[in-house]
Amino acid sequence: MAHLCLFSLLVLSLVLETQALTPTHHLTTTDVARLQAVLSQPFTDLKSAYYSVVGLSKLGIFVADADETCRFINSNLDPSSVESLFYAAEASQALSGCEIPVTNDTRDLLLATVSEDSTASQIHQSVSALSALGLPLASQEVVSALKARISKEDNVLAIILALQTASRLSQQAELGEILEEIEDLAARLDDLGGVYLQFEEGLEATALFVSAAYSLSDHVDMEPPLKEDQVIQLVNSIFSKKSWDSLSEAFSVASAAASLSNNRFHVPVIVSAQGPAAVSHSHPFLQLQVTDVLCQPLSSASVLVESASAVASKSAILSQAPFTLRDGVFELNFMASQPASGYYQFSVAITGDSRFVANHVELKVKVSTRVAINNMDLSVVDKDQSIGPKTTRVEYPTKAKASFMADSHQNFAMTFQLVDETTGVELTPHQTFVRLHNQKTGQEVVFVAEPDSKNLYKFELDTAERKTEFDSISGTYALYLMVGDATLENPILWNVADVVLKFLDEEAPGTIQAKTLYVPKPEIQHLFREPEKKPPTVVSNAFTALVLSPFLLLLILWFKLGANISNFTLSPSTILFHIGHAAMLGLMYVYWTHLNMFQTLKYLAIIGSLTFLAGNRMLAQKAVKS
Amino acid sequence: MSNSVFSVISRFVEEYRSSTPNKLKMIDAYLLYILLTGVFQFLYCVLVGTFPFNSFLSGFISCVGSFILAVCLRIQINPQNKRDFLTVSPERAFADFLFAHTVLHLVVVNFVG
Numbered sequence: 259m260a261h262l263c264l265f266s267l268l269v270l271s272l273v274l275e276t277q278a279l280t281p282t283h284h285l286t287t288t289d290v291a292r293l294q295a296v297l298s299q300p301f302t303d304l305k306s307a308y309y310s311v312v313g314l315s316k317l318g319i320f321v322a323d324a325d326e327t328c329r330f331i332n333s334n335l336d337p338s339s340v341e342s343l344f345y346a347a348e349a350s351q352a353l354s355g356c357e358i359p360v361t362n363d364t365r366d367l368l369l370a371t372v373s374e375d376s377t378a379s380q381i382h383q384s385v386s387a388l389s390a391l392g393l394p395l396a397s398q399e400v401v402s403a404l405k406a407r408i409s410k411e412d413n414v415l416a417i418i419l420a421l422q423t424a425s426r427l428s429q430q431a432e433l434g435e436i437l438e439e440i441e442d443l444a445a446r447l448d449d450l451g452g453v454y455l456q457f458e459e460g461l462e463a464t465a466l467f468v469s470a471a472y473s474l475s476d477h478v479d480m481e482p483p484l485k486e487d488q489v490i491q492l493v494n495s496i497f498s499k500k501s502w503d504s505l506s507e508a509f510s511v512a513s514a515a516a517s518l519s520n521n522r523f524h525v526p527v528i529v530s531a532q533g534p535a536a537v538s539h540s541h542p543f544l545q546l547q548v549t550d551v552l553c554q555p556l557s558s559a560s561v562l563v564e565s566a567s568a569v570a571s572k573s574a575i576l577s578q579a580p581f582t583l584r585d586g587v588f589e590l591n592f593m594a595s596q597p598a599s600g601y602y603q604f605s606v607a608i609t610g611d612s613r614f615v616a617n618h619v620e621l622k623v624k625v626s627t628r629v630a631i632n633n634m635d636l637s638v639v640d641k642d643q644s645i646g647p648k649t650t651r652v653e654y655p656t657k658a659k660a661s662f663m664a665d666s667h668q669n670f671a672m673t674f675q676l677v678d679e680t681t682g683v684e685l686t687p688h689q690t691f692v693r694l695h696n697q698k699t700g701q702e703v704v705f706v707a708e709p710d711s712k713n714l715y716k717f718e719l720d721t722a723e724r725k726t727e728f729d730s731i732s733g734t735y736a737l738y739l740m741v742g743d744a745t746l747e748n749p750i751l752w753n754v755a756d757v758v759l760k761f762l763d764e765e766a767p768g769t770i771q772a773k774t775l776y777v778p779k780p781e782i783q784h785l786f787r788e789p790e791k792k793p794p795t796v797v798s799n800a801f802t803a804l805v806l807s808p809f810l811l812l813l814i815l816w817f818k819l820g821a822n823i824s825n826f827t828l829s830p831s832t833i834l835f836h837i838g839h840a841a842m843l844g845l846m847y848v849y850w851t852h853l854n855m856f857q858t859l860k861y862l863a864i865i866g867s868l869t870f871l872a873g874n875r876m877l878a879q880k881a882v883k884s
Numbered sequence: 885m886s887n888s889v890f891s892v893i894s895r896f897v898e899e900y901r902s903s904t905p906n907k908l909k910m911i912d913a914y915l916l917y918i919l920l921t922g923v924f925q926f927l928y929c930v931l932v933g934t935f936p937f938n939s940f941l942s943g944f945i946s947c948v949g950s951f952i953l954a955v956c957l958r959i960q961i962n963p964q965n966k967r968d969f970l971t972v973s974p975e976r977a978f979a980d981f982l983f984a985h986t987v988l989h990l991v992v993v994n995f996v997g
Contacts, residue, residue: 790935798932801927804927804928808916808918815917849993862986877975877976881973
């Protein structure tokens with residue numbers, strides 16, 4: 259059971275380790291220089307003086323004219339404002355030999371601000387001012403005031419200021435509860451895609467949180483409850499922005515960078531290759547820069563390649579090979595292990611300090627080489643193979659002296675080998691093309707040369723089979739070989755020989771037409787639907803008469819049967835009925851010629867109801883009579 | 885064989901002439917007229933062609949519908965069938981005939997185009 263637990267723990271730790279993050283965003287030396295430039299701008303008031311002086315001191319830079327700055331601070335100081343005292347006190351502490359005159363009133367003002375009624379910001383400013391000016395303060399009172407303020411002002415910035423304040427207090431004070439706020443704040447960070455971790459209040463809040471958390475953790479000597487991945491995500495968030503909107507933002511980034519590069523617990527390591535991560539015989543050293551977040555090289559680090567394996571074959575080339583430090587750059591002579599050309603996956607570990615975070619890096623390194631062409635043999639082979647092939651060998655970069663003739667009975671063949679110039683190992687680059695270019699007409703046809711199982715490249719041109727590509731145009735074609743690959747330092751374009759191709763003349767087109775892909779196409783004429791063929795009018799008329807003829811027959815039959823209208827009563831209902839009925843038949847005709855269904859129904863309703871009433875009366879009278 | 889067929893037919897014609905009331909003969913004449921009209925329309929279609937097809941259909945359906953309605957009228961009017969149509973008087977049958985024809989002609993004229 260214990261063995262199982264241990265085993266699963268080991269597997270879990272391995273899994274977690276392989277998924278450790280490395281920083282995707284970090285400050286380069288130009289970015290650090292830009293940050294310094296922003297902070298070095300001439301200051302207009304006490305607040306900007308504070309940001310500039312203190313910010314630069316965090317980056318390890320001291321203001322040029324300390325006396326001038328000190329005079330500026332003193333002249334702009336307002337002793338009745340806690341904020342003004344805070345800026346002046348902090349700035350003067352960063353300058354050497356700058357004193358702020360302190361009166362009893364000042365001290366009383368600052369001490370009075372430490373209470374539950376002031377805001378967290380005011381408490382922070384007064385405690386920092388008291389501490390910077392070297393005045394005594396009652397730590398326990400501050401702690402209780404801070405706790406009260408935290409519960410009242412439950413926003414991120416207030417808690418960050420509380421953390422900063424606590425880092426100025428005596429170590430004997432009960433800072434445990436305030437220390438727990440770090441964990442609560444860390445839970446409020448937003449995880450963006452697993453890459454960034456930041457407050458929704460923005461970059462400044464995130465950066466101030468980092469510097470406050472680490473300064474408090476260093477003060478009480480307890481590791482902050484931030485996991486390694488979280489630290490890296492914070493690094494990504496804070497250092498993704500390379501130009502800053504305001505002086506306060508630049509100040510917050512400088513504070514965060516200073517605390518991340520110099521605290522007792524977590525130091526993120528930035529590893530970047532100097533130039534492209536590529537080695538070759540002319541540049542055999544793989545050079546890596548290993549720095550902290552402020553681009554300062556980590557001199558105490560030792561860099562080791564844990565494993566290096568080829569991406570294609572997954573065979574290991576190196577294991578546990580150390581880098582040597584030279585001029586602040588770590589380098590390794592990778593070509594000494596004689597790797598074949600291609601891509602290699604490096605797993606690099608940086609050790610030397612237990613504080614290092616993200617100290618396992620995966621790198622992809624390219625090994626380039628130069629290619630040489632061996633045994634280029636050109637020959638013209640007869641199709642029925644009655645005549646043996648004459649092989650001509652050509653050396654790169656010369657051109658074959660004689661041109662080759664091939665007509666429809668012959669094949670033109672080319673074989674060659676591509677090898678690594680230094681090691682002689684056979685290569686199969688991505689691009690091996692054979693290009694035939696007709697100098698007179700400007701036509702070109704490109705074929706691919708394929709390697710066989712023994713890595714020998716072959717190209718065969720069957721003149722009869724390929725005549726469509728050439729449009730059956732005979733003539734002299736210049737033959738070029740093109741070799742290229744990402745890992746080749748010397749791509750090749752070599753005019754190997756001239757080939758005279760003869761196609762059957764009758765198939766050649768009269769004029770050479772350039773491939774017309776993008777010319778306007780012929781216009782499409784729309785064909786409207788043809789009306790159907792109608793029979794001649796005579797036929798139609800004849801049949802109309804034929805169809806109407808049975809009516810005559812009907813009249814005749816009725817007459818013969820003795821149909822009469824002798825029973826016709828001249829009552830109004832009868833007349834109305836007959837008129838209505840005739841009107842309905844007339845309406846049908848009008849419907850056919852002029853009206854639509856709705857109008858017809860309307861008229862029909864009127865006429866129909868009249869006819870119905872009249873007819874009803876008429877038939878009733880008839881029924882009574884009979 | 886033909887002899888018996890001929891005698892049957894002549895017998896039938898004789899019976900028809902004598903025993904059928906005049907009213908029914910009139911309706912029979914009307915039925916013959918409708919039939920011939922339909923036949924001639926069909927003949928046109930067979931000989932000349934079905935263009936325009938909707939007109940042919942409309943005319944043909946008109947003939948068929950009229951024939952059917954007239955047959956219905958004949959059945960309902962026939963005094964020999966009086967027992968089957970106690971609630972329907974001949975006048976009522978005629979009124980129904982007219983109404984049904986109105987609907988039929990409405991549809992036919994709509995479709996003839």
